[in-house]
Amino acid sequence: MTEQINPFVRALQTYDVLTVDEVAVLNALPTRERRFQRNDEIVRERDRPDQSCLVVEGFAVRAQFSENGVRQITALHIAGDFVDLHSLLLKRMDHSVTAFGPCRVVFIPHAALRSIIDEHRHLSRLFWLSTLVDAAIQRAWIAAMGAGTAPRRFAHLICEIFERLRARGLITGNSFVFPASQTEMGDILGLSTVHVNRTLQDLRAQGMVTWTGDKVTIEAYQRLTEYAGFDPSYLNLWSEPR
Amino acid sequence: MTEQINPFVRALQTYDVLTVDEVAVLNALPTRERRFQRNDEIVRERDRPDQSCLVVEGFAVRAQFSENGVRQITALHIAGDFVDLHSLLLKRMDHSVTAFGPCRVVFIPHAALRSIIDEHRHLSRLFWLSTLVDAAIQRAWIAAMGAGTAPRRFAHLICEIFERLRARGLITGNSFVFPASQTEMGDILGLSTVHVNRTLQDLRAQGMVTWTGDKVTIEAYQRLTEYAGFDPSYLNLWSEPR
DNA sequence: CGATAGCTTGACTCACGTCAAGCCCGGTGG
DNA sequence: CCACCGGGCTTGACGTGAGTCAAGCTATCG
Numbered sequence: 001m002t003e004q005i006n007p008f009v010r011a012l013q014t015y016d017v018l019t020v021d022e023v024a025v026l027n028a029l030p031t032r033e034r035r036f037q038r039n040d041e042i043v044r045e046r047d048r049p050d051q052s053c054l055v056v057e058g059f060a061v062r063a064q065f066s067e068n069g070v071r072q073i074t075a076l077h078i079a080g081d082f083v084d085l086h087s088l089l090l091k092r093m094d095h096s097v098t099a100f101g102p103c104r105v106v107f108i109p110h111a112a113l114r115s116i117i118d119e120h121r122h123l124s125r126l127f128w129l130s131t132l133v134d135a136a137i138q139r140a141w142i143a144a145m146g147a148g149t150a151p152r153r154f155a156h157l158i159c160e161i162f163e164r165l166r167a168r169g170l171i172t173g174n175s176f177v178f179p180a181s182q183t184e185m186g187d188i189l190g191l192s193t194v195h196v197n198r199t200l201q202d203l204r205a206q207g208m209v210t211w212t213g214d215k216v217t218i219e220a221y222q223r224l225t226e227y228a229g230f231d232p233s234y235l236n237l238w239s240e241p242r
Numbered sequence: 243m244t245e246q247i248n249p250f251v252r253a254l255q256t257y258d259v260l261t262v263d264e265v266a267v268l269n270a271l272p273t274r275e276r277r278f279q280r281n282d283e284i285v286r287e288r289d290r291p292d293q294s295c296l297v298v299e300g301f302a303v304r305a306q307f308s309e310n311g312v313r314q315i316t317a318l319h320i321a322g323d324f325v326d327l328h329s330l331l332l333k334r335m336d337h338s339v340t341a342f343g344p345c346r347v348v349f350i351p352h353a354a355l356r357s358i359i360d361e362h363r364h365l366s367r368l369f370w371l372s373t374l375v376d377a378a379i380q381r382a383w384i385a386a387m388g389a390g391t392a393p394r395r396f397a398h399l400i401c402e403i404f405e406r407l408r409a410r411g412l413i414t415g416n417s418f419v420f421p422a423s424q425t426e427m428g429d430i431l432g433l434s435t436v437h438v439n440r441t442l443q444d445l446r447a448q449g450m451v452t453w454t455g456d457k458v459t460i461e462a463y464q465r466l467t468e469y470a471g472f473d474p475s476y477l478n479l480w481s482e483p484r
Numbered sequence: 485c486g487a488t489a490g491c492t493t494g495a496c497t498c499a500c501g502t503c504a505a506g507c508c509c510g511g512t513g514g
Numbered sequence: 515c516c517a518c519c520g521g522g523c524t525t526g527a528c529g530t531g532a533g534t535c536a537a538g539c540t541a542t543c544g
Contacts, residue, residue: 064385067471072388074381086378089371089484094378094476118363125359128370129331135377136328136336138384139316143306145387146314146432150500181522190388192501197524229309234336242331392532423490434533439492441532 004031004106007056007080007168012126014167015133016242022123025116031106036060036099038179042083043097049087051107055079058103059179063187064095073188074141075134076100076161080168082130088113101179101214125242136234145190148229150199153189155228158209160235162218167237175210175217246273246348249298249322249410254368256409257375258484264365267358273348278302278341280421284325285339291329293349297321300345301421305429306337315430316383317376318342318403322410324372330355343421343456367484378476387432390471392441395431397470400451402477404460409479417452417459 009026012018018026033056036042042060043049053060055077062075062083074095077083083097088110099105117124140160144153165176180188182196189196203209208224210217218224251268254260260268275298278284284302285291295302297319304317304325316337319325325339330352341347359366382402386395407418422430424438431438445451450466452459460466 062381064381066385066389068389070389072385074384086374089367090374090378090478091482091484092475092478095381117367121360124366125331128373131370131377132328132332132373135373135380136332138377138380139304139306139337142316142380142383142387143308143314145384147308147310147312183522193522194502194524195500198500201524233334236332236334240333242333425490435490436492436534437532443492 004033004056005029005054005108008054008082010168011080011082011130012123014237014239015126015129016122016239018126022120025120025123029108029116030112031108033104033106035104036102038099038101040099041096042099042105043087043093045093045096047093048091049084049093049110051109052082052085052088052113053097054082054106054108056104056106059100060103060105061098061100061188062095063098071187072190073184075138076188078161078164078168079170081134082127085113085127085131100184129236129242133236136236140234150189150191150195151202152228154185154196154199155203155208155224156230157189158203158216158218159225159228159230159232161216162221163232163235163237167235173217174219174221175215177214178216179214246275246298247271247296247350250296250324252410253322253324253372254365256479256481257368257371258364258481260368264362267362267365271350271358272354273350275346275348277346278344280341280343282341283338284341284347285329285335287335287338289335290333291326291335291352293351294324294327294330294355295339296324296348296350298346298348301342302345302347303340303342303430304337305340313429314432315426317380318430320403320406320410321412323376324369327355327369327373342426371478371484375478378478382476392431392433392437393444394470396427396438396441397445397450397466398472399431400445400458400460401463401467401470401472401474403458404463405474405477405479409477415459416461416463417457419456420458421456 005026009018009023042053057079060077060083061073063071063073065071087093117127137160144156148156161178162171162176165171170176182200183193186193186196191199200211208218208220208227210219247268251260251265284295299321302319302325303315305313305315307313329335359369379402386398390398403420404413404418407413412418424442425435428435428438433441442453450460450462450469452461
């Protein structure tokens with residue numbers, strides 16, 4: 001069991017110091033692990049789950065479908081993210097959770113989570129905090145969609161993913177593995193596939209990123225962040241008493 | 243003191259039943275009330291507040307500014323919304339809170355909130371829930387911005403505001419007071435003022451809404467929700483044990 | 485009575501979507 | 515081993531939704 005929620009423990013530790021006791025409590029959580037392939041549905045919209053899921057390896061997304069069948073991804077989750085802690089209190093899913101490339105996911109019964117949040121005040125606040133950081137990321141996406149041009153939004157997203165992966169130790173050099181097709185990037189950015197392609201070429205031509213297969217390399221981080229107007233502080237990637 | 247946080251008590255009661263004791267605890271919170279005029283800044287970006295604010299009358303928005311000075315509103319709050327409960331755990335504001343029309347706001351020290359969430363488990367969950375509903379609304383905005391056309395987005399927003407106000411008893415007939423200029427609507431929808439104007443004319447021409455001064459009337463609710471593809475369930479406006 | 489903020493309209497531009505075709509590559513089956 | 519196939523990438527031509535600029539209009543306020 002210990003192995004399974006480790007990435008989540010690491011995630012919480014980027015926000016605040018955990019006691020040995022708290023780590024033990026987290027590691028004692030009952031878990032059930034499953035593997036998913038690209039596009040597998042992990043949690044279905046409108047369901048009322050009695051467990052929450054946590055990504056331990058790979059990526060998962062939250063997505064909604066509009067009338068015309070267009071998919072809009074509203075959140076991207078990396079290893080260590082507690083994807084639908086929401087369902088513990090919201091009860092009914094207003095979106096679906098889908099595997100974004102192959103991923104390993106751990107399910108934890110609501111009952112177990114409920115007893116943790118009722119009995120461990122500090123952990124309870126950190127659970128809450130993790131959903132607040134998700135919300136802060138969503139605000140950044142709204143701001144980018146409303147105010148930014150396509151290449152700047154794309155650049156901003158790359159910066160965000162880079163920093164989030166870095167905080168979890170998932171970066172090698174200045175590159176990372178990201179198994180997204182250009183169509184899927186379009187679902188995140190709210191752009192057509194064709195325009196994603198042209199936008200990416202733009203960033204490549206500016207010598208800021210390389211993207212081959214599922215490997216993304218940032219060639220000029222400084223220039224990329226300036227171009228995107230990226231300020232990582234909304235990610236709350238620092239430790240402080242909470 | 244009792245009067246002051248009443249709208250918030252009412253808000254929590256739409257999610258779950260409160261005990262008499264819980265209502266008393268909320269009403270005993272130390273509060274400091276202030277009034278603001280349109281565009282007054284209530285909380286500043288980058289600040290580290292030691293109190294949280296709650297709208298008791300009128301409207302407030304959360305907004306971010308991009309490089310080029312464009313304002314994007316990322317959340318709209320109505321009477322009864324606990325606007326920046328976030329700062330209790332996130333510590334540093336990643337956005338500003340601004341009065342949207344005249345409004346009354348109540349400030350509550352973090353210390354008092356902290357002791358409530360540490361000592362009252364059920365209230366603690368409901369506080370958390372209220373931020374989760376905010377996040378659900380943000381997801382709906384992302385989905386609308388990414389996938390919808392301007393008139394549908396506008397229609398969707400009107401439906402959302404209507405339902406949220408209705409849950410707080412702030413609707414008269416089929417109209418409500420909403421003190422937004424078309425420029426401000428543009429800041430919410432991520433549209434230019436000119437396009438907001440044309441979009442609104444479109445909705446008027448379809449006989450779905452009337453918008454005169456600060457009074458918005460929905461002329462054909464059924465058609466409006468269908469046109470917008472509006473499903474209110476993401477607002478979680480029902481009572482259930484949480 | 486002018487001043488100012490907000491609404492409306494028209495003309496033009498541009499970012500992005502749509503449609504369509506070709507290309508490259510890995511996988512499959514004969 | 516080659517022929518074929520499909521998914522994803524790339525490119526071009528063209529259409530359109532939304533932005534920008536500019537002007538006139540209306541209502542409110544001092």
